[in-house]
Amino acid sequence: MEASKVISAAPEAEFVPKILALVCTYCTYTAADMAGSARMQYPPTVRIVKYLCTGRIDILHILKAFEAGADAVMVSGCEAGSCHFLEGNLRARERVEYAKKLIAEVGLEPERLEMFEVAASDAPKWVQVVREMTERVEKLGPSPLHRVGASFAQVEAAVQRVVAQ
């Protein structure tokens, strides 16, 4: 009796959001690296794909990430005005805004996609945006496209394949 109770009460596997972060190597990646070096704590919900500049990020990369099973995608680049390639981050922002419309059209919540700006020296902000995004996804729940058993590696590999094309 007691045992069956335990079994029935056994929680379903706890939902751990899968968030793919598409970041630029100069600012956000450096901040994330610093957060790691400084042993800052943040949820283990995010995997990073590093780009030379967020200007390289294609809307197709974002859509493929969702298709592969990501619960959310965050794009993070330099602060406005400090892009190493002058306006890559501004272009990324335009694309992210357009991509939000595209995913809303197919019936996904646009909140599952967000653009952030994290300066190279701003490790605490990286921690903060990961927390913010994780909380947001926890509220939204798993992506309706969430593939049962899809691992971070699979999600990341799907994006890498598209990027390599």
Next chain:
Amino acid sequence: MIIAERKPFREIQDMVAPYGNVLIAGCGTCVAVCLAGGEKEVGLLAAQLKLARNLAGQTGRLGEITVERQCDREFIEPLREVATDYEAVISTACGAGVQFLAALLQDKPVFPALNTTFIGVNEAAGHYTERCRSCHQCYLGITGGICPVTMCTKGLLNGPCGGPIGGKCEVDPARDCAWCQIYERLESQGRLQQIEAILPLHPHSRTTSPGTVIHPAYLRRYAAHE
């Protein structure tokens, strides 16, 4: 070039809803330049349809192919073979390309993914404006390179209407008055006297559709019966 806009996603989705395997055929010329129907846009549409289908639990294969131009038989001919694996085709070409492809694939439904809008120019990335109504009679030589048929909201051929205010159009004060611009352009080039020439009635009869043009060098080949 020809400018087009993509149809709302829902409209495209509804058109192909009854079909499983669908081929999305892009066009690599005008509509690729105006970011509506080239290889990239085919990829985006396919990705969107794939997401929507996964959400709805639908199955079926979505193929992607982009040809150089859908308004040229030699470029679309290979699609006949490619399309055999699919139940329906979405064309991201302008209206001309969609019709040419539909004629090629007689027994297969071909759906348009774009609304063809006008013949225009690339002002800047993502910004296109109309310049030509393909009216069969070009006046640009005497109007200083500014088209009264297209750029004048009313298409007037002999000077402005009584409406322009401060060089702006009375229909839409945000637009410049084409005839004010024509005046200024001709004046700056020292050929203002040209504006005094009275243009005859516009030959609207020539614009009866569908139009046909046969190059004089090919008259023997295509117009021998006439």
